[in-house]
Amino acid sequence: MDRREFIQRIGCLAGAAALSPAPAAQARGRIRSDEQGLAVLVDTTLCVGCRACEQACNEVNGSLPRIPEAFFRDESVLEHPRRMDASAYTVVNRYTPDNSGAPVHVKFQCMHCVQPACVSACLVGALTRDANGAVIYDEKKCIGCRYCMAACPFQVPAYEYERVLTPRVRKCTFCFDTRLAKGEIPACVEACPMRVMTFGRRSELLARGRERIRKNPDRYITHIYGEHEAGGTAWMYLAPAPFEQLDFPHLGYHPLPGYTEPLQHALFKWFLPPLGLFAALAGLMWFNKRKAKQSGEDTQ
């Protein structure tokens, strides 16, 4: 295959790529609301820190290591803030905000973002956002790059570092397969004796959250965390104190994939930028060759 033939073939390939239909484009980078998605409203003023949710989560999710019941009844666990790890999809932490001596308990788990950064970062599509609002992980597709862990603004995904041969990324499933599929509500929501969490459609819960704040202005700060944070999340929180004091990250309202995807997608748009690069290189090569030829002729 000589040079001319090579360029012809490349050109054909590029043309074919340009003419072929674009891959199913996801509406990324733009603020998209999902008012009808399934969601949970967490009222942290009600939580007493009994950790029945943690226990229920562990019982329902068979792929998690079994944790003895004594752990969930040990109150000293609350003395230090914890993070989700390979053995727990959810943790309850205790905080003492500045304005009052009363402790506030906060349950953390995957926030199930409306526009998840982890899904955007995943190279192989192991993470997807289900139509009902759950962000789902498929261990069969996962290659273990852990980009999702770096991408998540809430530092949710954990990794099974101990399983050397078959490690998995671990994060809350929203019980999408174990319970939602059967028409049941998530295990933690059902187990909570104080009914801290309310499960429902996102728009409905937002209205309910706003109503609670309006009726009890002294009880809550006027903010529903997750309504707009990082473009909106399925898990939303009401709190008696500023969210920064409860370990919630201060995020903008712009969805995180919106910062990266416009650039990354533009780089390969219609395959034109790579084509342009090849064209420029080819031009340069042609120019250099001609110059060498001319200088050769001159010396002769």
Added chain:
Amino acid sequence: MKKPVAAMIIIAGTCAVLHAAGPERQAPPACSADNSTSAGRILLSLGPAEHDHSRPQIFFEHEKHVRALGERACDTCHAQQPDGTLVFTFPKNIPGTAGPEALMDTWHDACIDCHSERTDRGQHAGPVTCGTCHVRDRGSRPVYAPVLPSYYEPLRDTYHGECRNCHNEPALTAEDAGELAWNTFYVHKGTVTKPQQPPSGFDYHRHDLHSRTLQEDCGLCHYLAPEKRLALEQEGKKPQCRDWMLEPDPAGGWRDEDYAHVRCVNCHYTRITAGEEKAGPLLCSGCHTPETRTAEQMLDVDRIDCKQEKKILIGPDNDSVMAAVPFDHAAHQLRTASCQECHHKDIRACRECHTPTGDEKGDHVTLAQAYHSERVGRSCVGCHDRQKQKPECAGCHQHLPATLASQAACTSCHSGNLEALKRHHTAPKPETLMPPGTKESWDIAKLGENYTQVHFKHLEITRALADVCDTSSLARTFHTSDTALCSACHHYSPLEPGKPVPACRTCHDAESMLSPGRPDLLGAYHQQCLGCHQKMDATEKTMPQKCEGCHTRTDN
């Protein structure tokens, strides 16, 4: 002299002197006791920010000096006027019109001379080297941090070149500025700056003490305007509390504490030097005691006889359609620690400054706001709301709407009738409120899987609530309905004595968690019971707050 002014040291508060020294007004002396480390530390502020300070400011150990020199030796450092009163400036002979460097030299001379003299005499003495007094530590410089809005952040340096560009305070040093409540752009968020003193708390108890010692000579501390004095003499009346007022600022720019420091300390000092048996303390910690008496602890202290009518009708105002509010002044006096819990510096009727439409005298706070603001503890509604946050009240009231949001909000005060003050409802016996045949206690049906049912002691709980209400005069006045006792648990229900109420499960679904806008039965019980237990008994001594306190765990 071209080299930068090394350190222009000004004791913040040499008012008179600094008036002469420059056009800027200086804040008067600040004596602050640091309760975290040693009491009686004073921050010696350096000069205005535009001067380059090569040495950090000094946290001056005032109390240490007083202890070392003896209590009667104030005049070692402070100048004394011919009549014996002290002038709390340092040192004695501050050059009136000289520049900052002369001031610095005077300051250095005074301290270092005294220290070296004492050293020569072999007495315990302070340091003479620069770095021992000018200690550089991280806390000596305040840090300014943005609050909101964050979009001012890029402009921060532009705006903060000079605090005074925006913040309207005369000639403040950065240190003084750190203490101001700046609610405009930025607040101070430093680590350690000016030592904070506990409040001196001049309450009824201290007033009583002074009043007895000084044979009720109000004029020794309070001030009577000359025209007022004349008017009273013509009428042949004695001045009352409302006639006395705060002395007009003698130097200009005095802060609240300056009145106390100049007047109180001078009086105490004069009495000590005159050999009086009863003289007040001179040390910072003598007045700035960390503990303050609560209203309850002061019930046996004599209240000031202010000649105010015990029960008055407040309002109605010119154009107000609301009925007047009967007000028991004596009862309120009994339940406060000082007059200043309601009144400001001077004892005036609220409406004198807070006019119906707002006036500069009253800081543009209207009369209605002064009475009704929920955010301020000084207003009627604000204070009553805070009372309801006490543990014994909060158990029920957390489930009830705030004062102004309740149905009977307006008429419960605006009755227009002094007779209303006589109504004191003692809570009726709970048994009489329940429909006949109500059991004393019963088992609540088992709802969850993991725990046994709860034995609910209805009568015992209602009796306990009735006792709480009976001990609170606020409750006895404002719980006008017999069934007020029942309304927090049996919310949204028609309540009549002796009539049955709807069961919880009428609205709270026992089966499904998805009923809109309200918890299911299990959640309702937990929120109601546990919510109340947590508020009323934070120590968990009498009211269970753990699962096992109410029911026992079954082994699945």
